[in-house]
Amino acid sequence: xxAVSQTPKYLVTQMGNDKSIKCEQNLGxxxxxxxxxxxxxxxxxxxxxxxxxxxxxxTVPNRFSPKSPDKAHLNLHINSLELGDSAxxxxxxxxxxxxxxEQYFGPGTRLTVT
Amino acid sequence: RKEVEQDPGPFNVPEGATVAFNCTYSNxxxxxxxxxxxxxxKEPKLLMSVYSSGNEDGxxxxxxxxxxxxxxxxxxxxxxxxSATYLCVVNSPGNQFYFGTGTSLTVIP
Numbered sequence: 001x002x003a004v005s006q007t008p009k010y011l012v013t014q015m016g017n018d019k020s021i022k023c024e025q026n027l028g029x030x031x032x033x034x035x036x037x038x039x040x041x042x043x044x045x046x047x048x049x050x051x052x053x054x055x056x057x058x059t060v061p062n063r064f065s066p067k068s069p070d071k072a073h074l075n076l077h078i079n080s081l082e083l084g085d086s087a088x089x090x091x092x093x094x095x096x097x098x099x100x101x102e103q104y105f106g107p108g109t110r111l112t113v114t
Numbered sequence: 115r116k117e118v119e120q121d122p123g124p125f126n127v128p129e130g131a132t133v134a135f136n137c138t139y140s141n142x143x144x145x146x147x148x149x150x151x152x153x154x155x156k157e158p159k160l161l162m163s164v165y166s167s168g169n170e171d172g173x174x175x176x177x178x179x180x181x182x183x184x185x186x187x188x189x190x191x192x193x194x195x196x197s198a199t200y201l202c203v204v205n206s207p208g209n210q211f212y213f214g215t216g217t218s219l220t221v222i223p
Contacts (some may be wrong), residue, residue: 040215042215043158043213044213045211090157090158092119102148102160104158
């Protein structure tokens with residue numbers, strides 16, 4: 001059984017479009033995260049939710065809007081896509097917030113904006 | 115100054131060699147530390163937590179030096195399958211945690 005799953009795995013789209021990435025975890029964890037990994041491989045946290053509440057909201061353009069319908073799901077919607085949004089987006093989950101617990105990552109969504 | 119800094123490498127070592135990576139952190143109040151491994155085009159996975167007294171898991175040894183604010187990862191008897199990027203993660207008070215940029219290791223036959 002996949003612990004943290006993301007869809008789609010690959011996403012190729014044009015500038016200006018709106019797209020969503022979905023994430024689900026079946027680990028019973030309370031906390032979920034979105035990360036962006038750019039071409040230089042730097043992994044940067046974007047958002048974190050704990051029990052459906054936003055607890056980390058890093059400096060991210062407001063074109064990015066996360067949504068957590070329940071604690072097992074965390075989706076990411078991106079409006080008006082730009083070339084610089086091209087990256088791999090990883091979803092992750094952990095038992096609780098605070099970075100004290102192991103984070104389990106999804107397989108990533110490779111977004112290419114043309 | 116970055117919260118967490120790692121030498122990006124690359125480290126190219128022959129099979130069987132011992133290799134060590136360091137990771138420095140800026141916040142002296144940091145509380146927990148981890149090493150993750152990321153294979154090419156894959157997601158990061160936890161390799162090991164780093165405990166104050168140091169800890170070992172098979173060929174891997176992690177150490178914490180609070181006075182100098184760094185953590186280290188030692189890999190003994192390197193295998194080809196150890197080739198990956200190694201990320202250090204440091205947790206600071208206030209639910210903040212930071213990933214290093216990673217150190218690339220290639221083990222050569």
